[in-house]
Amino acid sequence: xxxxxxxxxxxxxxxxxxxxxxxxxxxxxxxxxxxxxxxxxxxxxxxxxxxxxxxxxxxxxxxxxxxxxxxxxxxxxxxxxxxxxxxxxxxxxxxxxxxxxxxxxxxxxxxxxxxxxxxxxxxxxxxxxxxxxxxxxxxxxxxxxxxxxxxxxxxxxxxxxxxxxxxxxxxxxxxxxxxxxxxxxxxxxxxxxxxxxxxxxxxxxxxxxxxxxxxxxxxxxxxxxxxxxxxxxxxxxxxxxxxxxxxxxxxxxxxxxxxxxxxxxxxxxxxxxxxxxxxxxxxxxxxxxxxxxxxxxxxxxxxxxxxxxxxxxxxxxxxxxxxxxxxxxxxxxxxxxxxxxxxxxxxxxxxxxxxxxxxxxxxxxxxxxxxxxxxxxxxxxxxxxxxxxxxxxxxxxxxxxxxxxxxxxxxxxxxxxxxxxxxxxxxxxxxxxxxxxxxxxxxxxx
Amino acid sequence: xxxxxxxxxxxxxxxxxxxxxxxxxxxxxxxxxxxxxxxxxxxxxxxxxxxxxxxxxxxxxxxxxxxxxxxxxxxxxxxxxxxxxxxxxxxxxxxxxxxxxxxxxxxxxxxxxxxxxxxxxxxxxxxxxxxxxxxxxxxxxxxxxxxxxxxxxxxxxxxxxxxxxxxxxxxxxxxxxxxxxxxxxxxxxxxxxxxxxxxxxxxxxxxxxxxxxxxxxxxxxxxxxxxxxxxxxxxxxxxxxxxxxxxxxxxxxxxxxxxxxxxxxxxxxxxxxxxxxxxxxxxxxxxxxxxxxxxxxxxxxxxxxxxxxxxx
Numbered sequence: 001x002x003x004x005x006x007x008x009x010x011x012x013x014x015x016x017x018x019x020x021x022x023x024x025x026x027x028x029x030x031x032x033x034x035x036x037x038x039x040x041x042x043x044x045x046x047x048x049x050x051x052x053x054x055x056x057x058x059x060x061x062x063x064x065x066x067x068x069x070x071x072x073x074x075x076x077x078x079x080x081x082x083x084x085x086x087x088x089x090x091x092x093x094x095x096x097x098x099x100x101x102x103x104x105x106x107x108x109x110x111x112x113x114x115x116x117x118x119x120x121x122x123x124x125x126x127x128x129x130x131x132x133x134x135x136x137x138x139x140x141x142x143x144x145x146x147x148x149x150x151x152x153x154x155x156x157x158x159x160x161x162x163x164x165x166x167x168x169x170x171x172x173x174x175x176x177x178x179x180x181x182x183x184x185x186x187x188x189x190x191x192x193x194x195x196x197x198x199x200x201x202x203x204x205x206x207x208x209x210x211x212x213x214x215x216x217x218x219x220x221x222x223x224x225x226x227x228x229x230x231x232x233x234x235x236x237x238x239x240x241x242x243x244x245x246x247x248x249x250x251x252x253x254x255x256x257x258x259x260x261x262x263x264x265x266x267x268x269x270x271x272x273x274x275x276x277x278x279x280x281x282x283x284x285x286x287x288x289x290x291x292x293x294x295x296x297x298x299x300x301x302x303x304x305x306x307x308x309x310x311x312x313x314x315x316x317x318x319x320x321x322x323x324x325x326x327x328x329x330x331x332x333x334x335x336x337x338x339x340x341x342x343x344x345x346x347x348x349x350x351x352x353x354x355x356x357x358x359x360x361x362x363x364x365x366x367x368x369x370x371x372x373x374x375x376x377x378x379x380x381x382x383x384x385x386x387x388x389x390x391x392x393x394x395x396x397x398x399x400x401x402x403x404x405x406x407x408x409x410x411x412x413x414x415x416x417x418x419x420x421x422x423x424x425x426x427x428x429x430x431x432x433x434x435x436x437x438x439x440x441x442x443x444x445x446x
Numbered sequence: 447x448x449x450x451x452x453x454x455x456x457x458x459x460x461x462x463x464x465x466x467x468x469x470x471x472x473x474x475x476x477x478x479x480x481x482x483x484x485x486x487x488x489x490x491x492x493x494x495x496x497x498x499x500x501x502x503x504x505x506x507x508x509x510x511x512x513x514x515x516x517x518x519x520x521x522x523x524x525x526x527x528x529x530x531x532x533x534x535x536x537x538x539x540x541x542x543x544x545x546x547x548x549x550x551x552x553x554x555x556x557x558x559x560x561x562x563x564x565x566x567x568x569x570x571x572x573x574x575x576x577x578x579x580x581x582x583x584x585x586x587x588x589x590x591x592x593x594x595x596x597x598x599x600x601x602x603x604x605x606x607x608x609x610x611x612x613x614x615x616x617x618x619x620x621x622x623x624x625x626x627x628x629x630x631x632x633x634x635x636x637x638x639x640x641x642x643x644x645x646x647x648x649x650x651x652x653x654x655x656x657x658x659x660x661x662x663x664x665x666x667x668x669x670x671x672x673x674x675x676x677x678x679x680x681x682x683x684x685x686x687x688x689x690x691x692x693x694x695x696x697x698x699x700x701x702x703x704x705x706x707x708x709x710x711x712x713x714x715x716x717x718x719x720x721x722x723x724x725x726x727x728x729x730x731x732x733x734x735x736x737x738x739x740x741x742x743x744x745x746x747x748x749x750x751x752x753x754x755x756x757x758x
Contacts (some may be wrong), residue, residue, distance in 0.1 A: 104722040107512045125723070132513050216618060216703055272707045273601070273618010408723035409511075417536050420707050424620060435535055442529045443726070445509075 065091045066345040069109070069118035071102035080365035087361055088352045090345060110134040116340040117349055122155040122331040123404030124242070126165050129335070130158030136336035137162045141347050145354040147375035151398050155331055166334045166354040167372035168362060171295040172391050173223050173328040173401070174312040181208075181286050182311075189313035193231075193259070196316050200266035203289040212288035213267040214279035215423060218416040221271070222402035224292055225419060226328055228256045231318040235326040235397040242406035244444035248436040254429055259318065261426040272420055294330070295388055298368040307367070310384055314391070325396030330404055331372060407443060414439045499738060506732035512725040519728075526732035537733070540710040543624055544740075547631075547711070548692035555632035556688050559639025564669065566640070567647040581641050583634040588698040595630040620708025627709060631698055635691060639684055646680030647673070682751055689744045693737065712737045 072081045073096050085092040095115055102109070102119070109118075110129060120126060129135045135158075142153065142163040156165035177187075185206055190196040200210035215221035229238050233252045240246045241253065268279060268288060280300035282288040291297060292315065301307045317324040334353050340346040352358055359371035360380075370381070370388050378389060392398065403411035418436050422429070472480065506526055510519045530537050562580055566573050583591060598605045599616035607614060616626040650673055658668040674681070696713040699705045705714025712733060719730030 106723060107725055111513065128513075134513070216707075218704070218706055270615055270618060272620065273615035273623075409719075409726045412722065412724040413719055413726060413729075417706060421535065424707075435533075438533050439529075442525075442533055 064342050064345055065093050066117060066340075066342050066349050067115035068092050068094045068349070069102070069115035070094055070096045071099045071119045072096065073098045073102075077362075077365045080362050083364075084353075084358050084361040085349075087357065088349060090349055090352075092349065110337075114337045116337050116342055116346040117334055117353075118337070120165070120333065120335045121400070121404055122165055122167065122333065123400035124406055125404065125408060126156075126335065127158050128407075130162075130164040131160070133338055135164045136338050136340060136343070136346070137164065138166065138336050138347060138350055139163045141166065141350045141354065144351050145373075147356060147373035148354065149374060149393075151395075152331070152372055155398070155400070156333070164335055166350045167331045168333040168353060168359060169366075169369040170329045170331045170372050170392060171369045172312070172388050173227065173292070173294045173330075174314055174391065175211075175290045175292050176283065176295075176297050176310060176312045177290040178283065178286060178309050179311045180309050181289065187289070190316045192316050193318045197263070197266070200263075200289075204266065208286075209268045209282065209288035210266040210290065211263070211268065212279040212282050212291035213271040214274035214276045215271045215420060216273055216275045218420060219403055220276045220279075220293060221419045221423060222411070222415060223294070223328065224260065225256065226399060226402050227292060227315040228259055228318070229253075230326040230328070230399060231315055231322060231324060232256050232259060234322045235399060238326070238399050239405070242402065244407070244410075244440060248440055249430075249433040253436075254433055257422060257426075257429045257433065260422075261429070264423075264426055271423060295368045295384065298384060299366075303367070308383055312384075312387070312391075323396075326399065327391065327395040327397075328399045328401055329392050329395070330401045332369075333372065410440060410443050414443065502731045502734045503738070505728055506735045508728040508731075510727045512727045522728070526729050527736075529729065530732050530736065536706075536710045536715055537712075539708075540705075540712045540715050543709070543711055544692065544695070546624065547628065547695050548689060550628045551632060551635055551688050551692050552685075555636040556639050556684060558632075559636040560643045560684070562636065562640040563643035563647055566644055577641075577644070580637045582637065584637045584641065586634065588631060588634065588695075589701045591630050591634055592627070592698040592701045595626070595633075599626050617702050618707070623702070623708050627698055627702065631691075631695065635688070638687070638691075642684055642687065643677075643680060646677050650676055682748065686744070686748045689748075690741075693741055693744075712740075 068085060070078070070081055072078050078096060082094065085094060097105075106120075106125075111134065120129075126135070130137075139162045142148075142156070145166070148156075148167065152167050153163065156163045156167060158164045175189075177189075181187075185202075187199060187202070190199050203210040213221075213224075226238065229241070232255055233241075237246060237252060241248070246252070268274070268282065271279075276293060276297070277300055279288070279291060280293070280297045283291045283297070284301055284306065295312070298307055298310055301310055314324050314327060334350060336346050336350060354373065356371065356373045356375035356377060359373055359376045363369065363371055363376070367382050367385060370376070370385050370392070374393075378386060381389070399405060402415060406415075414436060418432060418439075422432055505519075507521060507523060508519045509522050509526075562576075566577055566580075570576070586594070596617065597603075601607060601613060601615040601618070604616070606612075606616065614622060617623050654672050654676065655668055658672045663671065694713065695711055696705075696717070699709040699711055699714055700717070703709055704718065705711055716730050716733045716737065718724060719726040719733060724730075
């Protein structure tokens, strides 16, 4: 599951695969249908295109070409990536694949003939590929990176304690609101759950939908679950739960769903038929008071005045013993192939991608993410970006996201329908959690 | 088919080189040509249909993430099937929706399409116009049809809500969305059936109807007692087409919400388990095998009916 990373990507998604015709999405659709064989052959074809003069095998040097697998298939970020790679001063052959297709075929891609360096996300899937030997150890690259804090290093480390990932950008999940609306009505960011409920009731009275909400795509509501879980049970419980070590039918998880059930009356109705873009539009049009989402919600706000009006606050504290120091901020970045054709070049490129210089160029495409490195140039940041830097910087612990912190099969085939079931019928929490746990057991055995 | 006239066998002395002992003798080049004509499609079907199908059945008894070599496959017997039936909440609705899809397509669009064909066969004025209009949706992909109907079903801007003065999210509300999708799919299916049936009706010998009319049968009686039985091959084709359409229903719900929230179908469950990051290859294969078994039931009925018809 992927978040659109830019306006153009969002727009591109509105076109169905069958209409996009010549576009990559059509191919993605076909690939999806034809399955593994086609995917492997395509990715190896793509890689072969770039690997023509790499006959020297792994003895390549920094002067030789490095292949780069990119999921940035839309015009604006694609251009930004091209600029970013061009500024490396190296010969980089970019193979761009449609964003969704890239993600869906990552298994086949990595087992086929992947590019030397490729785009990916921090989290479970990164560690999984590392432990399967599908990604290269780049601990020595990390030795040369500056501006990356301990949390980023932790998020880039595999199960064996070595680094496999170089972060580029990140963004926080929080409750977003329009400053102008809140000033006009005199609302204050709530500090506790009770204050959130009081505020919601007030918004209800004022004719606003208190919390905009959408879950047509199945993943946005996972964010609400994560926030409640982090506030009620804390970061470590989140990690253990996602890792399959804690039970889904435990009283802790039941309390999360139960608290959510109490908040549902303040959420926008009929969320299962609404995309997050539509919910963001209701915030933009001042029909709803706040929206729990990632900072990409800003993509729905026109640049300039409207985007500047956007602000956010951390999900309020629920249990004083747990506090509100844990946040979610998914990290996007890069990994290296396990046996790159040009290892020296690949590592040099990764070292460059971990610098503030690379981040600054990439950030120009999307003002709703921030550079991972603390050395990134914040002078051109919007107010929202600056606040995000501070927010992430002061967090006690940082989770990725439900579908990035757990097995993708569990997230996609169990949690996605499970949460939708809860939203349809919030009363059967016992039945739901029992089913989640029983399905978890069947998946986490391998 | 049984009602086709059989070509009388040529007298042996007229073409001695072609016939001997009831077997057709072919020349060398013809033989190679024939072998190729049979061999190439056979190889293609075996390689692209049978082998993957058999592989799916085999993999349905395994647990495999799709990552790592074949040696990482764990054989777990029928556990995937046990999980599908007892430990996978979306399966029951998916099965129910597939059956509902079949029944709905058969009861409404199929019968409606046949009815349209009978009407159009009566040579009304502007028949060709109606024919084209009804057939138009068939040239569109189901995915596109899903989007066209979005304009009608949309909660805020949709025509349907404007007419009914309602605020229903036809695609998003799980109480309604399956029916909304069925209407959209049926819109296309009716045109398809109409064309098939019309083609069949045009092939019915007019003298049969004349004879029935001379015997004093009403048009309705003529249709049900004379035309309909003669159309048996077409009727079977329509039945099979309807079954196939309902089993392979996929694209329209996939573009709406990837087969979640009330639009679960077995085909979308297979896809979301196998394709994509999930990679529950074994589990998805078990779902696919269940779909295969259901299809086989209908294919067997179809083939046995057709073969019985041939022997008659």
